[in-house]
Amino acid sequence: MSEVHPAGIPSASRRTAVKILGAAAASTVLPRGASAADPIKIGLSAAFSGPNATAGEALQRGADLAMEEINAAGGVLGRPLALVIRDNEHKLDRGVAQTREMIEREGCVAMLGSQGSFIGLAVIDTIHELKIPWFALAVGGVGIIENGRKPNYMFRVATNDREVAKFLVSYGQEKVGGKSFAILNEDTGWGVPAIDDLRVALKGRNLEPASVDKMKVGDSEFTPQMLRAKNGGADTILTFSNAVEMANALKAGNKIGYKPKVLSAWGLANPTFPSLAGPLADGVMVMQTFTFVQNTNPKAQALFKRLAEKNRNVKDEMALPFPSYIGNAYDATHMIALAIKKAGSTDGPKMQAALENLGTYGGLIKSYANPFSADRHEALGPEDYSMTVWRGSRLELVA
Numbered sequence: 001m002s003e004v005h006p007a008g009i010p011s012a013s014r015r016t017a018v019k020i021l022g023a024a025a026a027s028t029v030l031p032r033g034a035s036a037a038d039p040i041k042i043g044l045s046a047a048f049s050g051p052n053a054t055a056g057e058a059l060q061r062g063a064d065l066a067m068e069e070i071n072a073a074g075g076v077l078g079r080p081l082a083l084v085i086r087d088n089e090h091k092l093d094r095g096v097a098q099t100r101e102m103i104e105r106e107g108c109v110a111m112l113g114s115q116g117s118f119i120g121l122a123v124i125d126t127i128h129e130l131k132i133p134w135f136a137l138a139v140g141g142v143g144i145i146e147n148g149r150k151p152n153y154m155f156r157v158a159t160n161d162r163e164v165a166k167f168l169v170s171y172g173q174e175k176v177g178g179k180s181f182a183i184l185n186e187d188t189g190w191g192v193p194a195i196d197d198l199r200v201a202l203k204g205r206n207l208e209p210a211s212v213d214k215m216k217v218g219d220s221e222f223t224p225q226m227l228r229a230k231n232g233g234a235d236t237i238l239t240f241s242n243a244v245e246m247a248n249a250l251k252a253g254n255k256i257g258y259k260p261k262v263l264s265a266w267g268l269a270n271p272t273f274p275s276l277a278g279p280l281a282d283g284v285m286v287m288q289t290f291t292f293v294q295n296t297n298p299k300a301q302a303l304f305k306r307l308a309e310k311n312r313n314v315k316d317e318m319a320l321p322f323p324s325y326i327g328n329a330y331d332a333t334h335m336i337a338l339a340i341k342k343a344g345s346t347d348g349p350k351m352q353a354a355l356e357n358l359g360t361y362g363g364l365i366k367s368y369a370n371p372f373s374a375d376r377h378e379a380l381g382p383e384d385y386s387m388t389v390w391r392g393s394r395l396e397l398v399a
Helices: 011-025 050-072 092-104 117-122 124-130 161-174 191-203 223-231 243-255 272-281 298-310 323-343 348-355
Strands: 040-046 081-087 110-112 134-136 154-156 181-186 211-215 236-239 261-264 285-288 360-362 367-369 386-391 394-397
Touching: 040 050, 040 092, 040 323, 050 081, 050 298, 050 323, 081 092, 092 110, 092 117, 092 124, 110 323, 117 124, 134 323, 161 191, 161 236, 161 261, 161 285, 181 191, 181 223, 181 243, 191 211, 211 223, 211 243, 223 243, 243 261, 243 272, 272 386, 323 348, 323 360
Parallel strands: 040 081, 040 110, 110 134, 134 154, 181 211, 181 236, 236 261, 261 285
Antiparallel strands: 285 386, 360 367, 386 394
């Protein structure tokens, strides 16, 4: 049986825990001589426990929704798809070990990537050794895709941190009216490289940061960082961070009478952010690749209806956690199915070649025309980004 860790999943996610166990139980290792009708397995290693559990659940939701559609239409090559899940607890060693185990032991033919750019960077060697496509869905580290490998087995249906930095700076200056910008990122493999991305983006507009600081994950006192931003004259903070640290930073700023505008990469889409930051979260802006809010696409509307039918807690498009992760996972799963069909095989090298020549796909986020090529493994660009803003507990789309 697939190894999962239900004990680590919050009690509030009992239904999700049962769902994960059910998916895992259906994904046991097949005996030799298994028939061609046995499932084609796709792996998902993500955090299903701890503060990042909601993001992992969003990735699973997107993949599940896509697989339901694919299997209802007859599967791929006459076989159904099955999702194999692991809880990596947002830990590097677990993410790397699980990736190898899911490919070698479970026979997964493709991997949906977890949260944490540090994990995405760490699995590159394993993925290229085993020659299995890996999809970045919730990580934007530039080096995950631009890794120098030929052929390259790392693909992304998500944001690229370099492009996000440009988007945040542009939006902050042109839409928000920011004049002076501070950089405040978390001290991780995601946040630290993005500092340089933000510096370059600011320089491209003849700007220098008013201050540059990091927040160590797990710390709660960020008064020095906020004081430097205030004394530097920053009216706007640009951040690549997650909910706990940024909530504490805003509280520190409030204590010293400093209330800047905040523009964030998608880490602050976490629904725990407004509960942690309270009224200080109001007005914090978060970029997205996809949202159900005010989305007139019939596919998006039908998908939200299915989500609401399957989950009693899902009633409001604005309150749905991590819609970007749902959209990214949904589109990536369909792309994997299309690649298998085009290749006529689940062989890794053949799938990799098929992904680079996929053709057109009418996705959830957008209609794709050859989303990947030999020189580009990024399916999305800045033109696909949108901005949302926290209003109470609702993450609203900015008109």
